[in-house]
Amino acid sequence: MEQYVLPILFFVLIGAAAGVLLAVASKLLFVKTDETVENITAALPGANCGGCGYSGCEGYAKAVAEGSAPANLCKPGGPEAVAEISRILGIEVVDSEREYAYVRCNGNCDACSDKFTYIGTNSCAAIEKFYNGKGNCSFGCHGMGDCIAVCDNNAIRVEKGIAIINPELCGGCGKCVKACPNKLIAFVKESQRYAVRCSSCDVGKVTKAVCKNGCIGCGICVRKCPKGAVVLNNNHAEIIADRCNGCGACMAACPVKCIQELPVCGK
Amino acid sequence: MELAKNLMMILLTGILAENFILSKFYGICPFLGVSKTTSGAVGMGFAVTFVMVGASAVTYPIYYGVLVPLNITYLNTICFILVIATFVQIVEMVLKKFIPPLYKSLGVYLPLITTNCAVLGVTILNIDNEYGFLESITNALAGGIGFLLVMVIFSGVRGRIEKCNVPKALEGTPITLIAASITSLSFVGFGGLADGIFGA
Missing domain, CATH: 3.30.70.20 (Alpha-Beta Plaits)
Known part of the structure; x- marks a missing residue:
């Protein structure tokens, strides 16, 4: 009996311990991250087409937030996305047309x-x-x-x-x-x-x-x-x-x- | 003295003769995936070294303190995966909170190696070779340094390949694998090096 119970008990315990530890750690060690990337990702269409040359919408959002990419590369998003990104970043709207x-x-x-x-x-x-x-x-x-x-x-x-x-x-x-x-x-x-x-x-x-x-x-x-x-x-x-x-x-x-x-x- | 000699031997053997990537074939995925640029290779190498040493330090007491007394050592693989994954997550959070520059430089590489076989491999090898705590840490350090060394060397090799006119059929992965096998052959030359130096 013991040979079955022990391993199960062990993994229940170690799993629970790891879970609690991670939960506590994530609360204790919470770092406020920059919301710009998330906001820009939300403003993009989320098609992940790669037309901008970055790996998906999030990759592009990161590049825009860092300032390494212009705000008007997203063609599927069109002028609305450009306007929204420009608003988030607080920069002048670059003229763009679909x-x-x-x-x-x-x-x-x-x-x-x-x-x-x-x-x-x-x-x-x-x-x-x-x-x-x-x-x-x-x-x-x-x-x-x-x-x-x-x-x-x-x-x-x-x-x-x-x-x-x-x-x-x-x-x-x-x-x-x-x-x-x-x-x-x-x-x-x-x-x-x-x-x-x-x-x-x-x-x-x-x-x-x-x-x-x-x-x-x-x-x-x-x-x-x-x-x-x-x-x-x-x-x-x-x-x-x-x-x-x-x-x-x-x-x-x-x-x-x-x-x-x-x-x-x-x- | 005997211990120091033993540790040196483990270190040398781990880095060169029994290299994790090129003779044990652990961690091939990051080896091929992240060796395109030297900066990426260095980042990945340090991250793996760090996690290997940490994982060895964490799994050692769990194995000898819990698994052996309970007589369930056959569960070490699953248990170690769980422990290492938790460990890496916590390390990531700690770094993010207290050492942001280090977090930024290790950044994407840390989660990548959460369940890397090289990391799991070093902890299991420590057990299989019946290493003590210090020896385990040394073995992990050697594995990590060996990993870093090969990553850096191979990123150089790949840099050269990029500039060459590779036959169309071999472009990309095939030529990379061929280059990896030749690099691996060159490391075979280190076989018996540690034994020769320390006269075992």
């Missing part, structure tokens, strides 16, 4: 034909290694959904062979930006009205041959823009959001209709 990810390619199956039939791993990264993808345009969206796989918000769908991001659902964490092997996905600001839906670096002649919707780099939009907000970069147009006044002259002038109007987000 951004969402946008796929800079419109080379869907109607516009851009395939150069071969691909049978293999269902991944953009894999197909990219294989002659820069199956599409005739080597800069276009492969439509295999590497971005969908990393998206936490189900904001991305593939339609007619290219990825499309729903701006209302996009949390702005930037995981898809990193996942896209062709670097097609970029952030656009919520207030931005127009975006170039092509990022082909081919010269106009080649682009025109491989894709109906591709930017041929003709530069008409650059000349039509009253604010100088459109520039040509690597054979395609790019819109500088800070200069754009939303007049839409570029879109009206584009001969291949690769400049598109962005939706007005209600979020």
